[in-house]
Amino acid sequence: MRHSRKYDLTLGRAAPTISSMDESFEAVQDFIRVILHLDMDAFFTSVEQVDDPLLQGKPVVIGQSLRGVASAASYEARKYGIKSAMPIVQAKKLCPHAVFLPGRMARYREVSRQVMDIIRDLCPLVEQASVDEAYADISGTRRLFGPPENLALRLKAEILSATGLTCSVGIAPNKFLAKIASDWNKPDGLTRIRPIDAPAFLQALPLGKIPGVGTHFKEELRRMGVTTVPDVLARPKAYWAEALGKRGAFLHDRACGIDDSSVVPGTDPKSCSAENTLDKDTLDRALLERQLLIQAERIGRELRGIGKKGLTVTLKIKFHDFSAITRSKTLHRPTDITKEIFDAARKLLAAEKLPQPVRLIGTGVSNFRLVQVELPLMPDATRKRSRKLDETMDRILDKFGSGSIARAETAIRDADTVEDLLSQKNRTLNGQ
Ligand code: TTP
Ligand code: MG
Numbered sequence: 001m002r003h004s005r006k007y008d009l010t011l012g013r014a015a016p017t018i019s020s021m022d023e024s025f026e027a028v029q030d031f032i033r034v035i036l037h038l039d040m041d042a043f044f045t046s047v048e049q050v051d052d053p054l055l056q057g058k059p060v061v062i063g064q065s066l067r068g069v070a071s072a073a074s075y076e077a078r079k080y081g082i083k084s085a086m087p088i089v090q091a092k093k094l095c096p097h098a099v100f101l102p103g104r105m106a107r108y109r110e111v112s113r114q115v116m117d118i119i120r121d122l123c124p125l126v127e128q129a130s131v132d133e134a135y136a137d138i139s140g141t142r143r144l145f146g147p148p149e150n151l152a153l154r155l156k157a158e159i160l161s162a163t164g165l166t167c168s169v170g171i172a173p174n175k176f177l178a179k180i181a182s183d184w185n186k187p188d189g190l191t192r193i194r195p196i197d198a199p200a201f202l203q204a205l206p207l208g209k210i211p212g213v214g215t216h217f218k219e220e221l222r223r224m225g226v227t228t229v230p231d232v233l234a235r236p237k238a239y240w241a242e243a244l245g246k247r248g249a250f251l252h253d254r255a256c257g258i259d260d261s262s263v264v265p266g267t268d269p270k271s272c273s274a275e276n277t278l279d280k281d282t283l284d285r286a287l288l289e290r291q292l293l294i295q296a297e298r299i300g301r302e303l304r305g306i307g308k309k310g311l312t313v314t315l316k317i318k319f320h321d322f323s324a325i326t327r328s329k330t331l332h333r334p335t336d337i338t339k340e341i342f343d344a345a346r347k348l349l350a351a352e353k354l355p356q357p358v359r360l361i362g363t364g365v366s367n368f369r370l371v372q373v374e375l376p377l378m379p380d381a382t383r384k385r386s387r388k389l390d391e392t393m394d395r396i397l398d399k400f401g402s403g404s405i406a407r408a409e410t411a412i413r414d415a416d417t418v419e420d421l422l423s424q425k426n427r428t429l430n431g432q
């Protein structure tokens with residue numbers, strides 16, 4: 001997927017027709033909103049394939065724990081029926097020779113930032129919608145870039161050259177249709193839905209692709225005899241508003257291709273978190289603490305990478321019976337230091353009775369504050385030392401990458417403190 005293929009702007013799938021439009025109609029488009037939606041192709045696994053060429057062309061799945069689910073599957077893995085959110089056990093049955101990787105969230109976020117910077121550089125109004133997708137309102141950019149397809153091609157080319165990754169872009173008069181368009185011809189797609197073409201696209205759209213139409217809602221609709229978009233349109237909006245209230249009116253609007261929502265920029269992350277489903281439910285506090293430490297490291301590195309410090313640390317525990325609790329602690333000052341995040345999470349864990357074995361444990365840092373300058377008048381030796389340690393670790397991880405993290409993680413078994421752990425890590429990394 002490294003190389004961009006030639007774009008065929010006519011549609012291969014389900015073949016709605018794009019009407020030919022003359023120049024004057026094209027000019028009128030300037031007065032209609034033009035929304036672009038960009039979504040990276042098989043994002044996590046594609047990053048892995050670019051970083052490790054040996055993985056190219058192979059089925060790759062992110063997720064290793066036999067009790068967890070796949071977070072991503074490469075297009076090669078999808079040929080075997082593997083998809084996101086599928087239990088790993090099932091994925092292994094479908095394709096035993098797939099490469100199952102633990103995932104490197106910090107790296108994906110790093111690439112995500114690169115991609116978002118490129119989009120923000122070229123587009124006036126950008127809303128990041130998830131780690132791998134963004135909307136841009138590009139109304140009125142025709143004079144600068146020509147038709148919106150040109151801008152889309154330029155985005156795709158710049159992203160490919162900066163990251164080695166392909167993405168799919170949709171262009172449409174609103175966010176809802178733009179997202180349908182980007183999904184239409186994945187991977188490496190570029191699809192435009194003009195207002196006049198919207199009904200043809202919507203006819204073939206599975207109801208589950210409409211936001212808010214999940215498994216339960218779909219079942220509710222099926223009981224009403226409604227399984228397709230044309231079924232929705234066969235009943236007037238008043239019917240839907242009466243039968244299902246706001247949900248019904250929303251459903252009818254989307255089935256008509258209507259979406260007035262705006263592109264809202266400034267979606268800065270509000271929190272950083274990491275969680276792990278354990279290989280076996282456990283009451284072993286030492287083992288749980290080790291997970292917290294690994295998570296604190298991941299979160300600390302991510303916070304330092306994005307230049308954020310958080311004031312609140314949250315512990316999340318899911319028990320054997322799937323009941324869950326979250327506990328939070330507000331710190332005296334905002335932090336991005338691994339040791340401080342770990343200490344807070346460890347205290348929260350220590351204060352908890354564990355009435356049943358723990359299935360999942362997670363740490364989060366939120367309540368971001370502006371990064372403060374450390375006051376030299378109040379030297380804080382511990383903090384300084386911790387920060388130095390973090391900086392060293394970051395440099396090592398940047399240099400040696402995920403392999404070093406994986407090797408290092410096996411070395412933490414008997415670590416008592418973060419310093420212990422990190423010095424052990426350094427030894428591991430140095431091959432001692
Ligand atoms: P998506 O954009 O939904 O999927 P994708 O990029 O892997 O594949 P596609 O080409 O179809 O867009 O999600 C982006 C990343 O988010 C994905 O690579 C992994 C992560 N993710 C999860 O962690 N859990 C999930 O359930 C999903 C759907 C995605
Ligand atoms: Mg994607």
Ligand code: MG
Nearest residue numbers: 039130132133
């Ligand atoms: Mg996505």
